[in-house]
Every structure is written in structure tokens, then in C-alpha cells.
Amino acid sequence: MSLLSEAFLKAGHTLANVRRDFPEWHLGRPDYALWALDVDTQAVSQAVAVAAHHLDGLLLDGYRRQPHITLALGGFPTATPTHADDYGPAAFDAHLRALRSLGLAPFEIDIGGLAxxxxxxxxxxxxxxxxxxxxxxTLGGERPEGRYIPHVTVGLFSGAWPTAEVLPRLEALADLLPIRCRIERVSLMRYAATEIGGPLARLADHDLSSGRLVWRETPPFPSAAGSDIPPPGRKEFIRPL
Structure with missing residues (x-):
């Protein structure tokens, strides 16, 4: 048994997620941003669907978040940050500079079994x-949040289920054949803060080969490194190197 499975079993029960608004968290701020890897391919989406079906009856209904691997949390995007969990221009520029300094080339990963x-x-x-x-x-090293385990979320538990009963269902799909994915970009994504498990939208993509940042939506804030506003009529804007 893996250390992760042992910790899961030792917990006794899963944590019950609740579908409701959390105004005490978002304080009326509409979106939350994060840096992630987009792995929403047909093969990965099918594997997620198979796993979710296998755990039918244990998961919260309505989970619509596309397959992704979270790298680091950003915060609530704003041009004028006032709260500790706001994500402003200075933090964004620091992340972008760090990505470019890293100079990481495209690479491959494997997505496998259920845990x-x-x-x-x-x-x-x-x-x-x-x-x-x-x-x-590079993106989250300054925010120690315990052991980082890259993963692709299947859903959210809807109840406090006994882990001793859930674990055998997990182990039944623990040895799925791995899916090889080539990672060519890092994405700044957002989701509606009022919606639990709602879909992700890509704000921008950092291309690992060129180091360019391509905006997919109108930037949520101006940048100290130059204009980030897409020209009228264009759906994407390539930020200058």
C-alpha cells in the first residue's frame, strides 16, 4: 500500500463537499486564477469519465472542471490588490519573469491510475x-502548502464516506494504463468563484518553446511590462518578449 493510500485510510472518512456559494471567501470578487497545465485531451477526458462513473454515488453532482494539473494558485485577479489573496500586476509579472528565466523546454508526463x-x-x-x-x-515555491502532489481531479466527494469502504474502489482502477501527454504550454486559468467545480477558462498561455505569452481573454489588469490589451477585433494577443 502506498503512503498516500495509507494516509487516506487512516483519515477514517472522506471530507464532504457542499454545493453552495462561499461569499465569506470570495467577498464578491468574481473570478479566481491559477497556473495550470491543460491536459484536456480526449484520452484523459475519457479516463476521468470512467473514474467518475466507477465512483458513482460518492461524488458531488455537477463537477464540470476540465482535466488540468494545478501548478500554483494565483488569487483573485485585480488591477488594484487590497486583500492578501488578490492577484495583481506585480505578482503576475513576477510569475511571468520566473517562467521565462526558467527556460523550460516542452516535456512529457504520464497520467495514470486512480488515487x-x-x-x-x-x-x-x-x-x-x-x-x-x-x-x-518556480511558480509556487514561495508558498509552502505541504507536500505537492500533481494530479488530475476526478470530482469532489459529496459525503463523509468511510475510507475503508472507498479504498477498494480506488484500488480497482489504480493500475490504469498510463496516458502519455506532451506539455508545450503553461496556462493562466480562471474559474467563477461562486461555482463549486465549475468550468475553467484559459486567460493566457505561456509557450514553453518561444517564451511568449498569448492572451486568450482580455487581461484582467494592466502590466508593468507593456500593454496587455488585445487589439480590437482580435481574439488573441501575443505579449512582447
Missing amino acids: SFTSAPFLSVGDPDGGIQRLHQ
């Missing part, structure tokens, strides 16, 4: 080249 935290089951992620860990350290 779980007490709050959420996930597909495990293999990082043979160490690219994910390097990105996490």
Missing part, C-alpha cells in the same frame, strides 16, 4: 523529466 485525497479522488501523474516539479517550484 485520492480525503476531499477528492484523482488520476495520478508521473513526471519522469521533472518538468512539473520545476514549474511548481
